[in-house]
Amino acid sequence: xxxxxxxxxxTMRRIIKNTLQRIGYSDFxxxxxxxxxxxALEGVELIITDWxxxxxxGLTMVKTIxxxxxxxxxxxxxxxxxxxxxxxxxAIKHGVNNYIVKPFTPEVLKQKIDQTLQQKQE
Amino acid sequence: MDVEEIVNxxxxxxxxxxxxxxxxKPVPGQIKYGKRDxxxxxxxxxxxxxxxxSGTVSLRxxxxxxxxVSSIFLNEEITTINHDVMDTVGELANIIAGGAKGILVQxxxxxxxxxxxxxxxxxxxxxxxxxxxxxxxxxxxxxDSTFYLEICLKD
Numbered sequence: 456x457x458x459x460x461x462x463x464x465x466t467m468r469r470i471i472k473n474t475l476q477r478i479g480y481s482d483f484x485x486x487x488x489x490x491x492x493x494x495a496l497e498g499v500e501l502i503i504t505d506w507x508x509x510x511x512x513g514l515t516m517v518k519t520i521x522x523x524x525x526x527x528x529x530x531x532x533x534x535x536x537x538x539x540x541x542x543x544x545x546a547i548k549h550g551v552n553n554y555i556v557k558p559f560t561p562e563v564l565k566q567k568i569d570q571t572l573q574q575k576q577e
Numbered sequence: 578m579d580v581e582e583i584v585n586x587x588x589x590x591x592x593x594x595x596x597x598x599x600x601x602k603p604v605p606g607q608i609k610y611g612k613r614d615x616x617x618x619x620x621x622x623x624x625x626x627x628x629x630x631s632g633t634v635s636l637r638x639x640x641x642x643x644x645x646v647s648s649i650f651l652n653e654e655i656t657t658i659n660h661d662v663m664d665t666v667g668e669l670a671n672i673i674a675g676g677a678k679g680i681l682v683q684x685x686x687x688x689x690x691x692x693x694x695x696x697x698x699x700x701x702x703x704x705x706x707x708x709x710x711x712x713x714x715x716x717x718x719x720x721d722s723t724f725y726l727e728i729c730l731k732d
Contacts, residue, residue: 463693464671466664469651470598507671509693536675536691539682556679557672558597 457482461492461504461513462534467557471503471534471564478565489516496526501568506535506546514549521550530571534559582685584608584713584728587634590676591717591726594669599649603724606716613714616725617701619643620658622666624674628689630681632730634674635704636666642722658698667694673726704729 458475460483462468468485475483484499486492489511492504502520506513513533520526531553533546538556546554553571555563588605595603609616618637625633638646640658647665648655655662671694681687697704706712706729715726 464664464668466647466651466661466668473652507691507693536672536678538676538679539688540679541682541688557675558594560597 456480456500457484457498459484459486459492459495459499459502459504461486461489461502461508461516463487463505463508467505474559474561474564477561478568489513489519492516493519496520496529499529501572502529502531503534504531506533506537506542514546514551517546517550528575530575532567532571534564580610580711580713580730581608583630583681583687583730584715586677586680586684587673587726587728588715589680590673591636594672594676595719598672599646601649601719603717603719606718606723609714609716610712612703612706612712614703616714616716617703618725619698619700619702620662620666621697621702621704622668622670622694623697623704624667624670624694625692626674626678626689627692629687630689630730632710632728633704633706634670634677635725635727635729636670636673637704637725637727638666639722639724640700642719642724645722646719663696663698667696670694707731 486495488508504513533551534555536557543554553567619640620643621637623635644655647662650665709732711730713728
């Protein structure tokens with residue numbers, strides 16, 4: 456499964472990648488903001504994205520993706536520092552499938568990925 | 578409003594973040610009020626906040642400790658300040674401020690937006706603030722080293 460990791464922090468991208476490797480994933484593509492993310496969608500089966508990023512933030516990117524007929528059901532997990540209930544509701548409303556607040560553990564990441572992929576199958 | 582009510586969620590999230598991502602529980606010391614020129618650092622991750630409260634949230638480390646924290650964070654040996662260390666320190670400030678925001682919205686109905694984190698590098702630096710700001714510093718012990726959580730709020 457090809458996973459697109461989008462975060463402006465290169466450190467966080469590496470931590471997410473290392474964690475994904477620990478839980479059994481190995482095919483990744485990376486982007487540093489929403490614009491780069493949009494340009495890297497080809498063949499992607501799951502997106503893990505930050506919210507607050509320069510140039511184009513994660514929520515704007517999600518809204519853009521959801522307007523595209525080919526990507527209406529592409530699973531998207533938002534992995535962010537934005538921990539407010541209103542933030543989570545807003546993200547889900549605009550097409551995010553699941554939400555993780557940093558800091559995260561491998562267990563939580565695995566659980567949210569499993570849940571998201573299962574929802575897509577249903 | 579008691580400043581400690583605002584500062585405590587940042588302390589709590591700092592400890593939680595270090596425990597979750599670094600498997601280490603830093604020990605908070607006594608809170609200091611006001612700018613302190615004796616509490617210097619070599620690398621600082623800082624993030625602006627704006628909303629019901631406005632100011633900055635900073636994490637200030639000595640060089641050696643910043644490298645040690647980054648080594649654990651990235652699971653690789655880092656001995657000198659590089660891009661990874663600077664990114665790690667900024668990202669930690671970001672995670673802590675975002676987590677504290679979640680608590681403050683829920684408990685005190687205080688909401689704010691986060692800016693993009695910035696990292697400052699310079700041996701023995703202190704942070705300066707405009708007049709009319711309140712500064713709170715919480716020292717944390719990690720082994721034999723000390724780092725600081727420094728919060729500046731506009732009055």
